[in-house]
Amino acid sequence: MIRTERGKKGPPVRDPIRMAVPKLVLAMAAIVATAPLAAAPAVTTVFTHVAVVTMQDATALNNRVVEVRGNTIAAIRPARGYRAPKGARVIDGRGMFLMPGLADMHTHVAEYQTQPDFLAHYLAYGVTTIRTLSGNPDLLRLRDVIAHRERLAPRLWVSGPIITGPQGAAGDGGPQKIVVRTAEEARAAVDRQIDAGYDLVKLYDGLSQEAFLAAAREAKSRGFYSIGHLPDQMPLDMALASGLDEIAHADELVSYHWIGYDPARQYSSDGIAPLGIDRGTIPATVALIRENRVAVVSNLITDQTVYEGIADTTALLSAPQYREVPRPLLDRWRTQGRFVKWRGQGPYRRDTIQPFLQQLVLQMQRAGIVLTVGSDLGVEGMVPGFHLVRDVQLLEEAGLTPFEALSAATRNAAAVAARMGKPANWGRVAIGYRADLVLLGGNPLSSTRNLWLVKGVMLAGEWIPPDRLAELKRAGVPRFGERQLSAKR
Numbered sequence: 433m434i435r436t437e438r439g440k441k442g443p444p445v446r447d448p449i450r451m452a453v454p455k456l457v458l459a460m461a462a463i464v465a466t467a468p469l470a471a472a473p474a475v476t477t478v479f480t481h482v483a484v485v486t487m488q489d490a491t492a493l494n495n496r497v498v499e500v501r502g503n504t505i506a507a508i509r510p511a512r513g514y515r516a517p518k519g520a521r522v523i524d525g526r527g528m529f530l531m532p533g534l535a536d537m538h539t540h541v542a543e544y545q546t547q548p549d550f551l552a553h554y555l556a557y558g559v560t561t562i563r564t565l566s567g568n569p570d571l572l573r574l575r576d577v578i579a580h581r582e583r584l585a586p587r588l589w590v591s592g593p594i595i596t597g598p599q600g601a602a603g604d605g606g607p608q609k610i611v612v613r614t615a616e617e618a619r620a621a622v623d624r625q626i627d628a629g630y631d632l633v634k635l636y637d638g639l640s641q642e643a644f645l646a647a648a649r650e651a652k653s654r655g656f657y658s659i660g661h662l663p664d665q666m667p668l669d670m671a672l673a674s675g676l677d678e679i680a681h682a683d684e685l686v687s688y689h690w691i692g693y694d695p696a697r698q699y700s701s702d703g704i705a706p707l708g709i710d711r712g713t714i715p716a717t718v719a720l721i722r723e724n725r726v727a728v729v730s731n732l733i734t735d736q737t738v739y740e741g742i743a744d745t746t747a748l749l750s751a752p753q754y755r756e757v758p759r760p761l762l763d764r765w766r767t768q769g770r771f772v773k774w775r776g777q778g779p780y781r782r783d784t785i786q787p788f789l790q791q792l793v794l795q796m797q798r799a800g801i802v803l804t805v806g807s808d809l810g811v812e813g814m815v816p817g818f819h820l821v822r823d824v825q826l827l828e829e830a831g832l833t834p835f836e837a838l839s840a841a842t843r844n845a846a847a848v849a850a851r852m853g854k855p856a857n858w859g860r861v862a863i864g865y866r867a868d869l870v871l872l873g874g875n876p877l878s879s880t881r882n883l884w885l886v887k888g889v890m891l892a893g894e895w896i897p898p899d900r901l902a903e904l905k906r907a908g909v910p911r912f913g914e915r916q917l918s919a920k921r
């Protein structure tokens with residue numbers, strides 16, 4: 433939500449304002465599209481003596497062998513007495529834990545910076561799938577380039593350009609948006625995006641009730657997946673029963689809990705700060721979401737980072753993760769956007785909104801709602817990969833078990849993908865599943881803190897050891913295959 437930018441509802445943080453057009457995305461996609469098509473690695477890779485976090489349940493299987501052939505997990509068996517096939521690459525997993533790669537289900541890759549070199553950063557933090565929620569034709573091409581293994585980057589899914597109303601498009605300079613006024617225009621916009629080959633549609637604030645309902649129903653009637661913000665002035669039960677499949681951030685739900693909030697009134701940025709929150713109504717909201725089988729991206733980390741950035745921008749941006757961020761981007765975060773415009777709201781967000789959101793996601797988890805995680809990369813302060821791991825950690829801090837928090841980044845994301853009509857055989861370590869894996873130096877089922885101990889990542893069967901992960905972050909623009917990178921040295 434960026435309603436505050438327009439003087440409407442406030443607190444929710446949401447979607448990137450700003451933005452440079454990703455010209456380089458297009459340029460690079462064009463260049464790599466001409467590169468020879470790389471096949472899945474022919475070599476068999478074997479992890480030996482490793483503890484396997486299958487994500488089937490909350491226990492790890494000790495001392496196992498995991499065999500990967502091509503891009504698929506081919507076998508999982510006890511390590512005792514095992515002999516690796518001839519020619520296999522053997523990775524000694526002693527003392528380490530092998531889990532599925534993570535998924536960032538809410539990102540805006542084109543809004544982060546003007547070129548996609550940073551996609552390698554995702555890999556360095558164990559993120560092997562990303563879903564970007566403000567698409568354009570360049571990103572569709574990038575998606576396909578990655579799918580053809582012409583580029584070493586997380587698997588990418590791309591929503592259509594954001595569909596909004598006249599109000600939602602006003603003046604924030606954000607991602608490319610499609611403005612619709614009537615139900616008819618809304619249906620036509622959804623149809624065009626489906627036909628253009630996008631993976632889902634993204635509905636946004638600013639849509640009239642009529643247009644929102646028409647868009648969500650059109651997607652539903654064509655069997656197409658939709659994710660959305662929840663527009664102002666629309667009753668929650670109506671929005672949730674529209675056919676909408678997923679809510680883009682838990683904080684979309686804040687406004688339904690504000691004491692004294694009047695959706696018809698215009699709120700200034702600071703106008704929301706005095707509003708208290710009624711936590712007593714959380715169960716009713718949760719029941720509605722469950723009843724309509726709507727999934728939710730928790731995305732607690734963006735709200736947290738924003739209030740931290742408001743409180744002390746310099747302190748926040750001095751943290752080590754920001755050494756990876758290009759200087760012009762840091763300068764922009766310092767001088768414009770939420771850290772500046774929402775000054776004064778820091779304590780309110782920290783003390784009122786964030787505890788509410790933690791309680792909300794905990795109750796959603798307890799109710800069996802499908803929760804995923806996302807960084808909302810593109811919002812000030814968000815770093816690719818790093819803040820996805822932080823989002824998982826915040827679920828644990830909200831009271832979820834480590835297994836539940838990890839599920840949001842793995843098996844739940846795969847369940848959402850299945851509903852999007854994508855492959856569902858990922859997000860677990862199981863035979864026949866896609867070999868997107870993270871090798872960790874500690875057990876993530878004991879604490880999600882161990883997600884920081886990345887000892888290597890496997891992307892669709894390609895093994896990326898730690899030194900190469902570090903190099904990818906420095907070099908950018910990686911391709912599949914180790915030879916290209918070595919040649920650059």
Ligand SMILES: [Zn+2]
Nearest residue numbers: 446447448808
């Ligand atoms: Zn967003």
